[in-house]
Amino acid sequence: MPVTLTPAEVRAAVAKLPRVRLAHLPTPLEEAPRFSAKLGGGVRVFIKRDDCTGLALGGNKARHNEFLMADALESGCDMVVWGALVQSNNCRQTAAACARLGLECRLFLSMAHQKTEPQGNLLLDYLVGAHVEFTDAKVGPELYAVLAAKAEEFRKAGRRPYYWNPPRVVPLAAVSYALCMAELAEQLSAQNVTPDALYVSSAGATGAGVALGKKLLGFACPARLICPMHWPWHIPTKMADDANTAAERMGLPHRLAPSELDADESFVDPGYGLASPAGQEAMHLLATTEAILTDHVYTAKALAALVADVRAGKYRPGSAIVFIHTGGVPAIFAEPEKVLPGM
Numbered sequence: 091m092p093v094t095l096t097p098a099e100v101r102a103a104v105a106k107l108p109r110v111r112l113a114h115l116p117t118p119l120e121e122a123p124r125f126s127a128k129l130g131g132g133v134r135v136f137i138k139r140d141d142c143t144g145l146a147l148g149g150n151k152a153r154h155n156e157f158l159m160a161d162a163l164e165s166g167c168d169m170v171v172w173g174a175l176v177q178s179n180n181c182r183q184t185a186a187a188c189a190r191l192g193l194e195c196r197l198f199l200s201m202a203h204q205k206t207e208p209q210g211n212l213l214l215d216y217l218v219g220a221h222v223e224f225t226d227a228k229v230g231p232e233l234y235a236v237l238a239a240k241a242e243e244f245r246k247a248g249r250r251p252y253y254w255n256p257p258r259v260v261p262l263a264a265v266s267y268a269l270c271m272a273e274l275a276e277q278l279s280a281q282n283v284t285p286d287a288l289y290v291s292s293a294g295a296t297g298a299g300v301a302l303g304k305k306l307l308g309f310a311c312p313a314r315l316i317c318p319m320h321w322p323w324h325i326p327t328k329m330a331d332d333a334n335t336a337a338e339r340m341g342l343p344h345r346l347a348p349s350e351l352d353a354d355e356s357f358v359d360p361g362y363g364l365a366s367p368a369g370q371e372a373m374h375l376l377a378t379t380e381a382i383l384t385d386h387v388y389t390a391k392a393l394a395a396l397v398a399d400v401r402a403g404k405y406r407p408g409s410a411i412v413f414i415h416t417g418g419v420p421a422i423f424a425e426p427e428k429v430l431p432g433m
């Protein structure tokens with residue numbers, strides 16, 4: 091079995107890959123004592139503040155983009171073709187990265203149920219100079235096909251596009267969260283905290299990276315990957331594949347089996363992009379005790395899982411629980427009625 095690595099060894103493995111600095115790192119690891127007290131059960135909750143990564147209001151994509159944009163630049167690309175929902179944090183932070191690096195950014199945003207008024211993430215897409223088009227293609231394989239076709243059109247027109255091509259970009263994005271876990275390991279040890287559980291919102295690259303980092307660094311606690319959406323594939327199998335490709339890219343022999351990924355789809359309801367009552371309660375609990383903001387699509391649902399597990403008595407008193415806050419807050423300005431129901 092491959093050995094456990096130190097944070098410095100993980101960092102050395104990642105250093106073999108091209109990277110551009112875009113994020114404010116390290117992000118703080120903060121204890122949330124008033125939230126913990128309100129939650130009850132005697133647990134201590136710590137928040138890894140990846141909502142503070144910078145790059146046009148923070149979030150997990152600032153870390154991802156350090157590797158994706160470096161890949162784009164190394165491949166000689168002169169533009170980026172990206173897409174997701176209208177209120178995509180991914181697209182907002184990628185558009186911001188493009189602005190910083192002087193790359194043209196073309197966004198194809200899937201409308202689904204979302205409004206197209208310039209608010210929240212969409213407002214910021216425009217503000218940092220992205221070119222936006224709306225599409226009826228559904229997020230997932232249908233939208234990926236649109237992005238591949240658009241990239242091909244640009245290539246034929248003489249451009250050199252870098253596009254959201256999942257087999258290429260997802261493992262590279264996962265590398266950034268294996269690296270985040272090295273950062274977290276050092277912060278926990280500096281604060282003399284041994285975690286009993288980690289929580290993060292993910293059904294993709296971020297969770298694959300967290301699970302890989304947990305394995306590389308020998309974290310003994312569970313890493314609960316709370317899915318914001320269902321995918322038309324088996325999520326743990328896909329995440330394990332992406333984590334393993336990430337390990338390969340880092341030149342490491344460690345591999346994950348799907349059974350090592352604790353991906354939980356039970357907090358998605360009433361659906362991707364929609365607020366849940368449990369998420370709204372968790373969001374208000376954290377905002378009113380710590381003034382730390384979450385969003386209704388991703389982080390509030392992951393926090394709701396943490397709240398539910400603590401209330402179910404899953405952790406003994408004194409347990410330390412780390413919530414990796416992946417950002418997403420700009421979306422609340424576009425859909426205030428989902429944040430303050432009955433407004």
Ligand SMILES: Cc1ncc(COP(=O)(O)O)c(C=O)c1O
Nearest residue numbers: 179292293294295296416417418
């Ligand atoms: C705020 C936020 N949290 C979590 C995620 C999930 O990240 P991943 O796609 O890497 O699983 C996203 C994805 O867009 C996000 O915007």
